[in-house]
Amino acid sequence: MIDPVTDPASDDAVLLRAARVDGRIVDIAVRAGRIDAMHPHGQPAPTRAPVVDLGGRPVVPGLWDNHVHFDQWAAARRRLDLAGARSAREAAELVAARVRDEPPGELVVGYGFRDALWPDRPHRDLLDAVTPPGVPVVLVAGDLHCCWINGAAAARYGIADHPTGLVRELEWHPIMKDVRQAQDRQLARWADDAARAAAARGVVGIVDFEAPWQLDAWAERVAGGLDVLRVVASVWPERIDDPIERGLRTGDAVPGTRGLVTMGPLKVVTDGSLNTRTAYCHDPYPGLAGTEHPCGMLLVPPEELVPLLDRATRAGLDVAVHAIGDRANTLTLDAFAATGARGRIEHAQLVTEPDVARFAELGVVASVQPRHAIDDRDVADRYWAGRTARAFPFRRLLDAGVELVLGSDAPVAPLDPWVGIAAAVHRSGDDRPPWHPEQHITLDEALAASSGPDGPLRPGRRADLVVLDADLPTDPRAVATLPVAATMLGGRWTVAPA
Template identity: 55%
Template sequence: MSAAANSSLGPAGATDAAEPLILAGARLPGADEVVDLHLAGGRVVSVAPTGETPAGEESPGGIRRLDLDGRFVVPGLHDRHVHFSQWAMVSRRLDLAGAESAAAVARLVGASVDRGDHEVIGFGYRDGLWADAPTRAVLDAVSGEVPVVLVAADLHACWLNSAAVRRYGVSDGLAGTSGVLREDDCFRLVREIDDVADTVLDGWVADAAHRAAARGVVGVTEYEMRWNRDDWARRVAGGVDALRVSFGIYTQHLDRAIAEGLRTGDEVSGTSGLVTVAGYKVITDGSLNTRTAWCFDPYPGLGAAEHPYGLATVAYDELVPLMRRAHGAGITPAVHAIGDQANARVLDAFEVVGCTGSIEHAQLLRRDDVARFARLGIVASVQPEHAMDDRDVAERYWAGRTDRAFMLADLAAAGVELALGSDAPVAPLDPWVAIAAAVGRTRDGREPWHPEQAIEARAALAASTGGQGTTVRTGMRADLAVLELDPYAASVDELRTMPVAATLLGGRITHSVPA
């Protein structure tokens, strides 16, 4: 990427948001002409044919000018659903993603213990298709007195050895012979092992934020199960300023949020507009891989003691007043529902409360409920890469129903607003991965899975820009991504690995590739 004399792109963060800037020789996807984008005051002041003076301006003169050489510019990308602290932590934990059995996990744990680790924290196992079951005995045999806590890839289960059961005060009755904790029991333990010193975690978060900016990301919606306002205000004050962050509020913090007058969309003071209030997050069922997503049909092979239909983790007669209380205080509900029965009941609740909001995940739906999403104005906050991760386990546990799983095309055709995300660390915090999965319904060279539910690249991009659409236009915030390829013409594999030349947040460069 070339630039005028003394105007090399420079290091990320080198451009102040208020510094006028012209991105010359840009191309906008879907348009033929080459344009110059004039940025000032954190916004796009004009979009004009290349070489023309920006409207209302004298000759650019000393205005900094960057030549994009025909690269493509799109609105910056937003990940609608992340657990940012956990995403920042996973690279420091034992990677279990490739393990295809409990025995394979035990070998990885044993190797970690042999290296001298005093505690083993792992992430990423998926046991839905394993021939052998997780047990405490399997881990105990390779770990001895070294505590072991392994978090499932879907975040809804964790697997402990006996030393960890003792260390974290988990009752033998709760841990059982499996050592597996699910749903709320898992969440409580994960919060405890995630208790990292602020100074350490903030450094990891800063690194993760810069990695996200390198993929064209300008904003995330954060759903860590803690009071995130103060965490993000502290981070921004400490210089973590590569992303806009909207933080979610969980039930345990709802009274505090209401008492402090927080409302969805509010900016947090002292954060230069980078931190805002998101919605009220409530989890109403589990997940597919943990076999706790609440469904109308039973999971094959599960006995009555194992919740054959999954779990309703918040009763309907509790959910409605909680949503009503949040809505009445100006906090928009963002409700987790994965199974078809969970989605149906959450839509019932939205209708009774009379408010809009989002359903987070919306993985398995009844066809009639697609129309209800549209009629009620509910956003489908979905994670397309989960379809790639879960296709085989879905074929086993949702057999005969996978035509109703991850129904992106049907939702879009019904007029439902889609918002794409990753649920990082469940999937990578990389919107191009989500876009590729939505467009291609394939990964790793496999045949597309239910390709009838694929959506076009334009629709996937629109669902990934935080409501900014697909086209850079005059007056919009100068949150932009500069791409090497036309996203509308790129193949699915090219979308997945889309090269990002630069990212700008309010006209300030947060990522750039050296010229």
């Protein structure tokens, strides 16, 4: 048992005794929210402070999830779970069990279906057959790039003549906005629960890509007591005028949040996703020849992307550009080169060899989500056949000198960095051998890519740290469920030792 001699949450100093850091047993003195000193265990304490005896437990830097859609994650934890559906008919059966007693007009929301490998296709008729009249149903895809609706929902959104009920990409964004507004009453409670659940897994910070701009919402949450995470809040193009008019630059702290909420990058989505077959690629998708978008969908072409990145850069905003397909990555790197923009490419799931080198040359960070490599391996094998040697190329990017940061894309994957770390190291989520194991990274590399902007534990660093309740395992598959004993944020416990 960890023995907290005195509760440090109300004090500005604490001594963490007998912590194991990089294999050494040390005492960590924390003062005013930072690591004041680290010295071999047993030496006289540098200051008089309350003591927490860690008993040799490992201590690692606090973890960051570098890509989260937080409100959607908070809501998805309460929605009808469709992740286990193996066909459109199975998904409809899950809906049928959920809606039997729903009153007319009450919106029913499901989340998590992945239809790329289903033997049948989603269609509004399947949902209409199992839903009572007047009950709108919106099922959100696991990749957040499309939704599947029934007739009542189609009428609600003014698309009663939609032929299939499967609404993709930009067409589904207004539906997503309505779904969020319909659940606003519960969202404050859900957000609090989700943030505290993340802290319990060692999370100290997130980069929030919820659209269109959540900075003020997070400031209100912190003022209301939700103070267990650091939040970097991005802005989307439709709201870019707001931070510019307020003089906010990336990295600026929001007054009244004790430094917990900061201005983030401009987020731009240039293409779709693999599961929806809308990621924009150099080569066509099998079976899509002759269709309107055989190579996927380019949502923001260069003539729009370059001015956006240029404006953001001149205003002091970094950028975070969603690019999944290899052609989307090429065009995005072109835009970085043309504008001198600073920032990241989000996802970078399929990358040509020359573009790997350009990431490094341009100083563009690769913000990747390792769990996607596990969830999408079968879809990639089918739709990116012959190209998967350069899919999710974590090792190749690192070896080229590219900075990697890891995230979840929650709710697409759980807001739990240990899940992503395990996927990055092992590249398999079941009993099959690792998928393209040549692209794996080491546990130390994955931890470093999940440890946020402060780097290794050292004096002067912010006291954001995690106490583990077990040693780091040699089997990478066990990393996903590694137990966390306590989490400290800026010198105070967000999850106190028990």
